[in-house]
Amino acid sequence: xxxxxxxxxxxxxxxxxxxxxxxxxxxxxxxxxxxxxxxxxxxxxxxxxxxxxxxxxxxxxxxxxxxxxxxxxxxxxxxxxxxxxxxxxxxxxxxxxxxxxxxxxxxxxxxxxxxxxxxxxxxxxxxxxxxxxxxxxxxxxxxxxxxxxxxxxxx
Numbered sequence: 001x002x003x004x005x006x007x008x009x010x011x012x013x014x015x016x017x018x019x020x021x022x023x024x025x026x027x028x029x030x031x032x033x034x035x036x037x038x039x040x041x042x043x044x045x046x047x048x049x050x051x052x053x054x055x056x057x058x059x060x061x062x063x064x065x066x067x068x069x070x071x072x073x074x075x076x077x078x079x080x081x082x083x084x085x086x087x088x089x090x091x092x093x094x095x096x097x098x099x100x101x102x103x104x105x106x107x108x109x110x111x112x113x114x115x116x117x118x119x120x121x122x123x124x125x126x127x128x129x130x131x132x133x134x135x136x137x138x139x140x141x142x143x144x145x146x147x148x149x150x151x152x153x154x155x
Contacts, residue, residue, distance in 0.1 A: 007102055008110045020103035021110075023059055024052045025074075027086070027118065029094035036086065038076075047099070047106040059098060062113060062134075072098065072116060072132040093117045096132050 004012070011019035024047055028035040038055035039045045045052045060073040074096075086094075096118050100111040113132075121130040 004110050005102070005105065005108050007105060007108075011102065022101050022103055022106070023057075023061075024099040024101060024106075025057065025059070026050075026052075026097045026099075027094050028097075029086075029090045029092070031090045032086065032094070041103070045101075045103070045106050047101055047109075059132075061098060061100075061111075070134040072113065074118070074128075074130045074132055076128045077126070093119055098132075 007019070011017045011021070020041070022045060023040050024045065025038050025040075026035050027037075037050055037052045038057060039052035040057050040059070041054045043054045045054070055076070057074065057076040059075070062070045062072050094117070096116040097112065097114040098116070099109045099113075101107075101109055116132040116134055119131045119133050121128065123129070
């Protein structure tokens with residue numbers, strides 16, 4: 001269960017609200033000098049000391065069903081070639097963090113999805129689309145040497 005601020009709960013439960021919910025997106029990789037930070041807004045937003053550039057994008061955030069795989073879908077307008085050039089030049093998939101904030105209190109993160117990896121990126125003249133997936137580290141195989149010194153009870 002998520003804990004939201006009082007302003008977020010009021011906005012969520014109001015029949016009408018003037019509050020805007022914003023998604024702050026951070027794309028990071030070792031090959032990048034600085035992370036790419038964008039916000040789905042017409043204006044730039046500063047949150048917790050970081051500047052997020054207003055940039056048109058859509059994101060389908062992960063659901064909360066524990067039986068479904070955690071993934072998100074990102075669609076960014078290809079108005080600036082920076083995103084395509086970044087995707088083409090980096091050596092491995094970048095990590096992505098999505099934070100949901102209210103426009104009136106951008107330093108209060110209401111929901112955060114961190115540790116996602118950008119996969120399956122495709123682009124055309126209008127949009128860049130990609131899947132954002134959480135790596136399934138719990139199902140990775142673990143290898144260890146079973147030796148009498150390490151596991152005397154097995155021998």
